[in-house]
Amino acid sequence: MTEFTPWTSLGGGVLIGIAAILLMAVHGRIAGMTGIMAGVIPPLGSDWSWRLAFLAGAIAAPPLFLLLGGTVPFAVPVGTGAMIIGGFIVGVGVFFGSGCTSGHGVCGMARLSPRSIVATVVFMIATFVTVFITRHVVGL
């Protein structure tokens, strides 16, 4: 079980949105983690530096938040095998799908991009079905 946290989740969502707005207003870029991450995997493109800086900030922020007295609940209810296979599948999927929850689900949907709306509906359904199968059919 995890605790229902509407307010902190809403607050976190608003912060994600503020980051997306600022990245567009300041750098003119979509805050999609897939694109930002793929852009720093060699061979590097021309504008990898803002991406690397964004990633550094994103990774450094949660431990900073902990140091300032915040708490970040964390639990992995699946085995290492599921993390390895799941990670690989996520990598392949976001490459061919050209985006993930942040790029399509937040930024693309916010622009009312038909492509992003379709992508988001498809991956939300696929995730729901996968969780249903692993937890209620296979019983992992």
Add this chain to the structure above:
Amino acid sequence: MIRPLSSIIIGAIFGIGIAISGMANPAKVLNFFDVFGTWDPSLIFVMGGALITTAIGYRIVFARQQKPALGPAFVLPKNNSIDTRLIAGSATFGVGWGLAGFCPGGAIPALGLGYSETLIFVIAMIIGIVVARQANKHFQSNAVIA
């Protein structure tokens, strides 16, 4: 100097948002999708909050600015085609998200929390991207020959 610095700060806002929202916690993400089990609807508030904020903010930015403050132009995706590649890729991503409970935007900030499971996931995800990129190159070069 101001370009990387502003990018670090924006990345940090994103990372804090992910951390407090619950997206960096695979247990919470998987419970969101487990409507017939231990359902935790919190992530509706993450997605809703992020989406509504961004939709309003983008409108203001595009209405007021001709170009970004520190860049030559807004870089927006030009591809508008809804094709098999988009749908199959997105469906594949969903299967992986459902298995591990991490999406890329959740996993990268979670790296900072220092758990080995996150590192394992991220390494596997990077390998997945590299393999997909190579496979894509291979198919495209074959297509050109054909």
